Amino acid sequence: MTDMLAPGARIGILGGGQLGRMLSVAAARLGFVTHIYEPGANPPAGQVADRVTTAAYDDAAALKAFAESVDVITYEFENIPTEALDLLESHCPIHPGREALRISQDRLTEKTFLAGLGLKTAPFADITDLDSLKAAIDKIGTPAILKTRRFGYDGKGQARLRGPEDAEAALADMAGAPAILEGYVNFSHEVSVIAARGIDGQVACFDPGENVHRDGILHTTTVPARLAPAQRTDAVLLAANILNALDYVGVMGVELFVTPQGLIVNEVAPRVHNSGHWTQNGCAVDQFEQHIRAVAGWPLGDGQRHSNVVMENLIGDDMDRVPELARERDVALHLYGKAEVKSGRKMAHFNRISR
């Protein structure tokens, strides 16, 4: 109890996008005051935060002032430069911790870590040049996907190989960046577990959600997911295994492929996750508040679900649907306050509640 950050304490959030925005609102709900750090001007999170610092991640003075103004720091994205983290951490605790960032910033490190825990992943190989790529294709087979090891999201930095003849073109797409080849997994559907671990080591998971992607971007998450009881238990235990191994504090998104051979870990994200947005209208404590509770040393919510939910993203021109959606019964809209509608840009989502 003594380690609980008291209401009125200040929480710093790195990143001012929609995840930072929803984290800020959740923090306020628990009586915390938020400070957003974001290089881009007029970030969505700034509209619902007490303070905003607009500065780059190599601005040492701004980073120091930010870290000194808050009681704990968290983040909405995993690709924070190491130097910035070093500087911030010398002034203020950061949750989730460095090990989770190190793992998740690099696909090869992540897959190696997961395999080391005895978890199943897609077959993978480190790719440094054409020779290693050819050798990997021999071993893993095709189709396969070549991905940059770092800074990939929403399908960016990826090249598909239908057959061995695509090797050179795919490698060229990586533009010299370190890469990883991943074999295809024959899965029936994808689910994700939004898991949380408190400072005291307590773990709580939300019900797994079933994800459908379009054009490499999450389209819908449906809860409950199609999972046998044993699979549901496996999914939750597997997520807890990952969190405990990292001595993790906060919410993590764990994407899993469902296959006849069991669950295969696709990837992990050391933050609140798009596939957990359904919790806003399905649970007393949603993933954003759960994350804030964890980093603030509060007891976690238990993840109990009171309703079935289908979450759907509104991307780019999907925003034209807002007036119609606003009329629908049991639809809860969540707009991100982004000034400009762009193709492929996540603008909003909605949760459709059912009983």
Add this chain to the structure above:
Amino acid sequence: MTDMLAPGARIGILGGGQLGRMLSVAAARLGFVTHIYEPGANPPAGQVADRVTTAAYDDAAALKAFAESVDVITYEFENIPTEALDLLESHCPIHPGREALRISQDRLTEKTFLAGLGLKTAPFADITDLDSLKAAIDKIGTPAILKTRRFGYDGKGQARLRGPEDAEAALADMAGAPAILEGYVNFSHEVSVIAARGIDGQVACFDPGENVHRDGILHTTTVPARLAPAQRTDAVLLAANILNALDYVGVMGVELFVTPQGLIVNEVAPRVHNSGHWTQNGCAVDQFEQHIRAVAGWPLGDGQRHSNVVMENLIGDDMDRVPELARERDVALHLYGKAEVKSGRKMAHFNRISR
């Protein structure tokens, strides 16, 4: 559809307390940007708003700049000075409108208006001096309550008369302010209807909640309330009657006494209401979003309830309960970000969800 305020539009909120704070968050959820006007420094709503103006209600320059910076103005409390409203309204539309404020700012005007609609109220009389008070006591009887006509809330500006002998002392308590004598109503319990009316005249009501007060301050609201089906219908029709008569736009709280002779209107509040906080965890669209939808010309949510809820206020030192409440299953906490805990001060509330 053409009258819907577009995402990105600016909503001005008069008052920076907890109601303004929760309105601001709801507005952000629909993509609106908020601007708080509040005389007091560091208002709770400012922590989750894009802009805050700290200025008095007689600061003409600040009022004008505020009104010119937003697309529509709403408020969290009904006692806004008339001169400020005149000035604001000359620059920007205000919802709910002036008639609702005129009615609700004066208990005598309000009771007369309600009686004029054919609704039952407690017996009442205009009190201007000791003679009129004595005459009113003869007519209404005792026990009764003498109240100032204006600026009363949470039991302030009220004096009880156990018998006619209390007349002089009660009148002295009014300190010369215009007053109203209200007879006692023999009621079994109090309920309130949180009703909303859109710009298009559409009306939607949330399920009536049952209120319990302590020391003149709302303690709990329980939904569903104890009401027979016919009473439930009466309550909703009665609220709709009031909203339509005022050509009202926004959310209104209507407090009703349940008696063997039917429902008696206690009072109305032209704003979101403490007894509607349960909607945050019981409905897809809560009272705060409902109010924002109305003033922004959006279609209303239908008020459909997905869960049973008990809302409880945390007043003053009740804040000590937060660490324990944070551990409870199905409890959703809502803290107001107030720096100082004071006796009798509303600091937070929580919603306990059940199915």
